[in-house]
């Protein structure tokens with residue numbers, strides 16, 4: 001299958017409306033080139049533009065949902081439309097990733113579990129999700145994750161236990177920790193014998209330079225494609241069936257002793 005990672009530029013000098021139109025058009029441009037399209041985390045506001053979260057928060061079925069549902073169906077692609085600052089009808093904000101099927105239906109919504117910032121920023125402004133999300137595509141099962149989640153291997157193991165073979169990561173990762181980004185993407189791929197499609201943003205917002213360098217890693221940890229620092233669409237073709245083969249030939253996942261209920265002896 002072919003996946004296109006849209007590493008869109010998120011700069012303070014562009015309005016959210018303009019970026020939404022550009023993102024929709026970039027998704028449409030993938031018609032015929034990709035089966036799956038991935039956008040980054042909080043690309044409407046920027047992942048570090050904390051003061052914009054409440055101002056630009058949308059209900060789940062708000063303007064970004066509308067634009068992305070239409071773009072997915074126009075292009076006929078599966079679309080992980082990145083995440084939005086979602087305002088729940090009860091009041092709290094969530095960092096919520098949206099997945100659309102090629103007919104423009106919502107296939108899943110994933111509320112980011114691990115919020116970044118310690119005692120500041122997203123960690124205090126957003127509420128934490130609590131549900132692991134997988135999506136069955138014809139060729140593979142996606143495990144949906146967002147940015148800082150990449151540092152928590154137990155989340156990815158939980159997704160493997162729910163059948164995930166391809167992890168998608170929407171991110172707004174900063175340049176200053178770029179080496180962690182690539183290292184963690186490869187680690188999650190190797191330890192779970194799964195593909196990792198990790199899509200970040202380009203540009204600088206809220207004074208935080210973004211790493212770009214979106215990356216696709218195979219179940220053996222090989223980097224199949226990597227973007228540069230600027231705005232770019234990274235398209236990579238990969239054999240989704242290779243996950244089963246890798247897990248059969250090198251069955252390390254069967255040697256797990258901990259975390260299973262009951263534990264294996």
Ligand SMILES: NC(=O)CCC(=O)C(=O)O
Pocket residue numbers: 041047115116146147148149151171172173174177180
């Ligand atoms: N938006 C994020 O989750 C940022 C994560 C990050 O900067 C890091 O883990 O490092």
